[in-house]
Amino acid sequence: MLEKIEDLLVEVGNFSSANKDEIEQFRIKFSGKKGIINDILAQFKEVPNEQKKEFGQKINTLKQAVEAKLEGLKNATTSTILFEKDDLTKPGFPSELGTRHPINLVKNRIIEIFRSIGFAVADGPEIEDDWHNFTALNLPEYHPARDMQDTFFIETNPDLLLRTHTSSVQIRYMEENQPPMRILSPGRVFRNEAISSRSHCIFHQIEGLYIDQNVSFADLKQTIQYFTTELFGKSKIRLRPSYFPFTEPSAEVDVYWGLNSETDYRITKGTGWLEIMGCGMVDPAVLANVNIDADKYSGYAFGMGIERIAMLMYQMSDIRMFFENDKRMLEQFKSL
Ligand code: DAH
Numbered sequence: 404m405l406e407k408i409e410d411l412l413v414e415v416g417n418f419s420s421a422n423k424d425e426i427e428q429f430r431i432k433f434s435g436k437k438g439i440i441n442d443i444l445a446q447f448k449e450v451p452n453e454q455k456k457e458f459g460q461k462i463n464t465l466k467q468a469v470e471a472k473l474e475g476l477k478n479a480t481t482s483t484i485l486f487e488k489d490d491l492t493k494p495g496f497p498s499e500l501g502t503r504h505p506i507n508l509v510k511n512r513i514i515e516i517f518r519s520i521g522f523a524v525a526d527g528p529e530i531e532d533d534w535h536n537f538t539a540l541n542l543p544e545y546h547p548a549r550d551m552q553d554t555f556f557i558e559t560n561p562d563l564l565l566r567t568h569t570s571s572v573q574i575r576y577m578e579e580n581q582p583p584m585r586i587l588s589p590g591r592v593f594r595n596e597a598i599s600s601r602s603h604c605i606f607h608q609i610e611g612l613y614i615d616q617n618v619s620f621a622d623l624k625q626t627i628q629y630f631t632t633e634l635f636g637k638s639k640i641r642l643r644p645s646y647f648p649f650t651e652p653s654a655e656v657d658v659y660w661g662l663n664s665e666t667d668y669r670i671t672k673g674t675g676w677l678e679i680m681g682c683g684m685v686d687p688a689v690l691a692n693v694n695i696d697a698d699k700y701s702g703y704a705f706g707m708g709i710e711r712i713a714m715l716m717y718q719m720s721d722i723r724m725f726f727e728n729d730k731r732m733l734e735q736f737k738s739l
Contacts, residue, residue, distance in 0.1 A: 408461045411439060415468045426476050433469040440466055502736045506607055506725055509713040510589050513609055516633045517587045525586040527572035533562050535571040539692040540649040548648045553595035565593035569610035570649060570706055577693035582700045583615035600721040607709035614702030620684055623703035631658050650683025650704055680707035
């Protein structure tokens with residue numbers, strides 16, 4: 404009999420449950436009217452007198468162990484029950500809002516501006532072939548201007564590369580469509596450049612293209628001026644002669660940023676002017692490559708780096724921040 408009680412003590416010690424029904428069953432099994440403890444007590448009178456003391460102590464130990472166990476389990480479950488019955492009218496825990504990435508904010512804003520004057524968005528692949536990235540854009544093999552863009556080639560296929568600019572989408576779009584056309588192509592581009600605060604091997608560009616009859620350089624200038632006014636609130640621009648193989652004439656666009664703060668002096672190197680994009684009239688040779696009649700149609704194109712524009716708008720000094728995605732930086736764009 405004493406051994407049986409020892410076994411029961413072990414059983415009580417090992418019992419554990421968070422389930423209310425199981426705990427109740429445990430209680431009934433040991434402390435219920437017809438439970439084990441009462442059953443043992445009923446046998447008490449049959450215990451020889453000399454063993455009664457030890458036996459009584461053992462039963463008490465068992466009784467206390469059961470009570471202690473029930474108490475412990477009750478405390479453990481009341482906390483979960485309390486939680487279930489928590490005041491449902493209390494305000495909830497605030498769930499954290501995500502943020503748009505600054506690159507997407509700027510991209511979306513630029514698209515919105517150009518959409519308002521009739522530009523549609525066109526897409527192209529990031530893994531490009533030589534024709535769309537270079538040759539059709541008037542950059543034949545061995546053309547020295549290819550060196551301007553350090554290219555990542557796909558090792559297994561010398562004809563494939565990671566596009567170095569979104570100008571490749573111009574070609575794809577012109578191959579598939581007939582003028583008039585007005586498109587904007589945002590996307591990632593890749594160049595084998597050393598990473599620093601000012602340049603990265605991955606960045607984003609937005610390409611613009613407009614082809615129609617009688618499109619002139621004046622149209623290009625007006626469009627860009629509309630754009631800089633909308634985006635930066637700055638309407639003073641200048642177009643500096645430049646060279647791109649796919650446009651003739653070509654220009655680089657500067658915005659007059661002003662010299663109102665020390666930052667302005669620093670970022671404009673004391674001139675007040677900031678370069679924001681390249682542009683020009685689409686070279687007739689490019690139109691010929693995509694079977695568009697250059698005697699009938701003309702057009703302009705432009706291309707800009709989104710990171711550069713975002714750095715200007717948000718006064719960020721290191722391009723690497725856009726890729727590190729430190730939460731402390733991203734959180735600052737929550738309300739935008
Ligand atoms: N593709 C040029 C670059 O990556 C940018 C550019 C310049 C695009 C002039 C154009 C353009 O469409 O007309 O630097």
